[in-house]
Structure formats: structure tokens, C-alpha cells
Amino acid sequence: MWKQLAAFWRALRGSIRDLAPIILVIGFFQLVVLRQPVPDLTGLLTGTLLVVLGLTLFVRGLELGLFPIGETMAFSFARKGSLFWLLVFAFALGFGTTVAEPALIAVADEAASVAAEARVIDTSESAHNAYALGLRLTVALSVGVAIVLGVFRIIKGWPVHYLIMVGYLGVVVMTPLAPKEIIGIAYDSGGVTTSTITVPLVTALGVGLAMSIEGRNPMVDGFGLIAFASLTPIIFVLGYGMLF
């Protein structure tokens, strides 16, 4: 019992240290630069307490649940030896986790407003919603494709940087051809797709696969899935902007 409490206290202290910088920065700007009192101090303190507790639980849950299941599934797929099902799984994981991502929904909505403002689409509500949904599906599709490609790369042992360079080239070639309004959104969409729950899972999957395939190094071959997932949306969204 005491041992567990001590471990929990250590974890809690770790979370406090993780959050200290952001609290210091906001405190410094509020009190020293803007010279304003802190509104609602109790709300601030309880909120911070919740954030610390939440982060502690999240990291614990990561080690108990997300990491083990990601790795176990990678091992099981490697043992089963069916490339087809592994790639179906990779696609489902990428597409499924992205399509419902709140940050993406917000960005897609924003993008539809931009398109309407630029008179690319009708200003009607239905055109707005159709454009936003199309964009969301495009990004989800691109993440699905990215994870499939990334998993295939791990199996083949291709170096990650060649594929990334091809992707960069795609972005550079497509940027001047795409409508000006979509560029900022496209570049940003690469960053918003990978959520807090997807990242640990996908990382564990990649590392697990690289460990269970002979001749692969988990450090060199296991990482890189997230990199694909944040590059393909840029290309796909630029493409979407060119087509619609």
C-alpha cells in the first residue's frame, strides 16, 4: 500500500514538473508584462490540480494499456503472417482515429469558411458542410494511407528519409499549383491529425513490428509512422484544394 502511494507521489511530482513551465510563463506575462491581477484564483488552482492529476493518470494508463496492446497486436500480426490483414488493420487504425478527431473537425470547418469567402464554393450552408466533410474524409484517408505505407516500409526495411523526401518534393511541386487560400490550412493539417491517444498506439505498433521482424532495428525501423501521418495530409489537402 505504502509502496503504491509512494509510486503515485513520484508520478505526481513528475507531472507537476511537466506543467511548471507553462504555469510560470502564463504567470509571468499576466503579472509582469500585462500587469494584471489573476482573475478567479481558486478556479485556476483547482484547474491546475485537475491537469496534474489527469496527466499522472494518463501516463500510468499508457504503460498499463496503450503500449502493451499496441505491441501485443504487432506481435500477433507478425506471427499470423498475413500481410493483407495487417495492412487492413493499419488503414483502419489511421482512418478510424482521424475521422472523429475534434481538432480536425474544427480545422475542416474553418477551411470551408475560407473557401466560401474566397468564392471557391457556394456560400450556402449545405455547400459549406459538404466541403468540410469532404476535407475531413480526405485527411482521414491520407492518414490511413500513411500508416499502410509506413507499416509496409517497416516490413520491407526501406529507409524512412527517402520516402519523406519524395513527400517533400510532392508538397513543393503542388504548392504553386494549389489555390492560395488552401495552402495555410493544408500545411497546418499535417500537425493536427495525430491525437494524444493515436500517437502512443501507433508508436507501439511500429516498434513492436520492427522488434518481431528479423533483421529490423526498432530504433531505425520502428519509428517513422507519425512522420508519414503528418506529411500525407498536406499532399492530400493540397490535392483536394486543386480538385474542388
Next chain:
Amino acid sequence: MESLDGYLDAILGTVRDVLPIAIILFGFQIFVLRRAVPNLKRVLVGFLYVLIGMVLFLEGLEQALFPLGRLMATQLTDPVFILGDAAVDHVLAWTDYGWVYLFAALIGFSTTIAEPSLIAVAIKAREVSGGSVGIWGLRVAVAIGVAVGVMLGTFRIVTGTPLHYYIIAGYIIVIIQTAFAPRIIVPLAYDSGGVTTSTVTVPLVTALGLGLASSVPGRSPILDGFGLIAFASLFPIMSVMVYAQLSEWYTRRRHDRGTGNE
């Protein structure tokens, strides 16, 4: 009652986030792999921890830090704050935005240190590298990258230069660095670009971009407000490779000195 609604929203949002993932994982486990999950109870407890942790984390941020941070982003970019009570007809130059750049860099750094998905990747990277990539080393390297990226991004919004020039220049630097960086760090460095921008960083950085684009004369929030996230996911790639090169150089030097003494 209001805060209860907030919790309910946060719980619903997180469940909606986790549900598709849980369905995919357990669906494949049961129907395709056809085997029981080892330590099922432990894994489920882990999922529950992640769920509760995310709810508390998001709700706490929404209660404490986000409102203040967003307010700050608009206040710092307000011309009245920048000029003080001085001349109203003074035209703002890019050098007048000093506090904004500092805020951008510090908020980029500190939100990245608090980013849960980066913590996850750092834990995994230490485990896989056998300790040669430290948790704090990686996190601080990424955070410095985000700080520089967001700062440069605000500078771009202030000056109104096109986004893609910066990004393409960044790509070229990344490619050159790749040629010289230790092989083993390259995939991790590329990954850290996508990892940094999630729960904590995106809302604050987006608020900063939109606030800045709507207060700088001649910028439109729609055209110029985007792009900070792109900066924040490009620069960590460079900073992580620099970190790897520096630590390799340091180890080699120490090693050389060690053999020289013998």
C-alpha cells in the same frame, strides 16, 4: 451546474475519441487475430486510466490555463498594448512586437513540455534506444524546436511573407541535416514533428496566430492566421537532429579524451 456540463462535454468528447480506437483494436483482436488479449484486465484498467486522465487534463486546461492564455494572446497583440498611450498615428514596424515573439517562444516551449503524446514517444524512445536517447533530452530538444518555430511563425504573420517560402527552406535544411545526422535518430526526429502539436499546443498557438493576424494591419485572419502549427511541426525535426549530432560529438570527444589519457 455550469462546470458539471463542462465535465459531461469533456467525457463525451473523450469517449468519442477513444471509442473508434477501442472498436478497431478489440474488433481485430477478436475477429481477425482470434486470440484473447493477454492481461485483459490490466489493459482495460489502463484504458480507463487514459480515459479519466484525458477528461481531467482537458477539463483542467479549459478551466485554468486556456482562457488566460487566449486572453493573453489577444491582449499582447493589441496595438494599444504595444504602443502604450504613445502616438496613435505611429506605424508599427516588425520590431515593435518584441513581447509577442517572446510570448510565442515561451508558450511554444512550455506547452510542448506538457504535451502528453510527446511524453509517450520519449518514454518509448528511451526504452528502445537502451537509454541513449534520454526522456528529458528529447523533450527539451523538441520544445526548443517548437519555440523557435512558433516565434518565426509570428514573425512571418507580422511581416506578411508567404508561408511556403519558409516551409520549403525548412525542408531543404532538413534534407541536408539528414545526410549528416546519425542514422539512428532520423526516423525519431521526423516523428517528433508530428507528435508535438496536439492537446496543449494547438489551442494556445492557434489563438495566438488568429489574434495576431486580426490585429496587425493588412493581415487577414483567414489567410494569415494559419501556418503556426506547420512551423511548430517542422522545426522540432531540425532541433532533434541537432541534439543527436551534439550528443554524438560530445560522446566522441569524451571518448577521445579518455583514450588520450591512457
